[in-house]
Amino acid sequence: xxxxxxxxxxxxxxxxxxxxxxxxxxxxxxxxxxxxxxxxxxxxxxxxxxxxxxxxxxxxxxxxxxxxxxxxxxxxxxxxxxxxxxxxxxxxxxxxxxxxxxxxxxxxxxxxxxxxxxxxxxxxxxxxxxxxxxxxxxxxxxxxxxxxxxxxxxxxxxxxxxxxxxxxxxxxxxxxxxxxxxxxxxxxxxxxxxxxxxxxxxxxxxx
Numbered sequence: 746x747x748x749x750x751x752x753x754x755x756x757x758x759x760x761x762x763x764x765x766x767x768x769x770x771x772x773x774x775x776x777x778x779x780x781x782x783x784x785x786x787x788x789x790x791x792x793x794x795x796x797x798x799x800x801x802x803x804x805x806x807x808x809x810x811x812x813x814x815x816x817x818x819x820x821x822x823x824x825x826x827x828x829x830x831x832x833x834x835x836x837x838x839x840x841x842x843x844x845x846x847x848x849x850x851x852x853x854x855x856x857x858x859x860x861x862x863x864x865x866x867x868x869x870x871x872x873x874x875x876x877x878x879x880x881x882x883x884x885x886x887x888x889x890x891x892x893x894x895x896x897x898x899x900x901x902x903x904x905x906x907x908x909x910x911x912x913x914x915x916x917x918x919x920x921x922x923x924x925x926x927x928x929x930x931x932x933x934x935x936x937x938x939x940x941x942x943x944x945x946x947x948x949x950x951x952x
Contacts, residue, residue, distance in 0.1 A: 746780060746784040747783075747784040747787040747788050747791070748788075749784070750774070750778055750780060750784045750785055750787075750788040751787075751788035751791055751792065753778055754769075754774070754788055754789075754792065755792070755797075758797075758807065758897050759862075759896075759897070759900075760862070761862060766806070766807070767806070768801065768803070768804045768805070768806055769789065769798065769804050769805045769806065770803065770804040771785045771786050771789065771804070774789075789805050792805070793805060795890075795893065795894055796808060796893075796894030796895075797893070797894055797896070797897065807897045807898060808894070808895065808897075808898055810898040810901065810902060811950070812946060812947065812950040812951070814898075815902075815946045815950070816943055816946065816947070818891060818894075818895050819939050819942055819943050819946075820939075821891050822888075822891060822939055823935075823936060823939040825884065825887055825888045825891065826888070826919075826935045826938070826939065827932045827935045827936050828879070828881075828884060828932075829875055829876060829879045829881075829884060829885070829888060829935070830875065830879075830919050830922070830923060830928075830931035830932050830934065830935035831928040831929075831931055831932040831935075832878075832879035832880060832881055832884070832928070833875045833878040833879045833923045833931065834922060834923045834925070834926055834927055834928040834930070834931040834932075835880075835926070835928055836878055836879065836880040837875075837878035837923055837924075838878070841874055841877065841878040842878075842920070842923065842924045844870075844874045845870075845871050845874040845875060845878075845920050845923075846920065846924075848867050848868075848870035848871045848874060849867070849868075849871050849913070849916055849917060849920060851863070851867035851870070852864050852867035852868045852870075852871065852909075852912075852913060852916070853913055855867055856906070856909040856910065856913060859906070861900065861903040861904045861909065862900060862903075864903050864909050865896075865899060865900040865903050868903075868912055868913075868916060869892065869896070871916050871920070872888070872892060873889075875919070875920075875923065876888050876889060878923070902946075905949065907945065907949075908942075908945060908946075908949070911941055911942060911945055912942070914941075915934070915937070915938030915941055915942065916938070918934040918937070918938065919931060919934045919935050919938060921934075922934045
């Protein structure tokens, strides 16, 4: 039951049926899902351990997106993404590159239509493919953990069209280098991508 409630909370956050800025209280969620408070409590604790939710005096909320948290996560992404891009350039198959290109095209279409949730999902598909292509399961799991803990905050940040545009440009540069089979170029593109996002968020968030 805990796993079912966990999956439903995540799905409701992903689809916007639960607002990311609301307070989540055991009693309210138990009534919403028609279950006792115990599986809700366990699901919320698990989401808190994963960094998706933060505990408040009464209840939980989605992790906040202050500038320090955004920049901290980008610095971790720099460490991981540069190596993922380099290894993907060495190991990516033609099918994996094509899958990433298809996902990137979906992200571009979602951006142009102002569909930030669709954009978030599509850009995540690009990142998932690159993680698979890097041929290092441990590296990929570490990257997925960082992404997952910030997923719902990132979706909110993608409401900003300029953030989406810069993300598209950065992913395109990385993917182009990966497709060319150039580890140095791919690593440099990933590093520049993080620099660009860091500068954008400092400006957008007053840092």
